[in-house]
Amino acid sequence: MKCREVVELMTDYLEGALSAIDRHRFEEHIAGCDGCRAYLEQMRITLSQVHRLADEPIPERVQEQLLEAFRSWKSTGRSTPS
Numbered sequence: 001m002k003c004r005e006v007v008e009l010m011t012d013y014l015e016g017a018l019s020a021i022d023r024h025r026f027e028e029h030i031a032g033c034d035g036c037r038a039y040l041e042q043m044r045i046t047l048s049q050v051h052r053l054a055d056e057p058i059p060e061r062v063q064e065q066l067l068e069a070f071r072s073w074k075s076t077g078r079s080t081p082s
């Protein structure tokens with residue numbers, strides 16, 4: 001699984017919406033990728049804030065914003081996910 005796939009599955013992972021296979025592949029990648037692991041933690045915090053505001057599924061618009069945030073975060077060069 002590539003970083004991009006991991007990022008796209010991240011909200012589903014945190015929502016518990018992944019299949020067992022995808023979840024396993026996701027966790028395997030996270031275990032070996034510092035960049036994605038750090039981003040997952042950031043995403044977890046962001047999502048908990050979103051859920052506190054509204055107890056409903058994450059709107060697609062928010063997911064898109066999170067992905068945008070990840071892209072700019074990656075381009076800062078703070079880390080090099082592979």
Ligand SMILES: [Zn+2]
Pocket residue numbers: 002003006029033035036081082
């Ligand atoms: Zn990664």
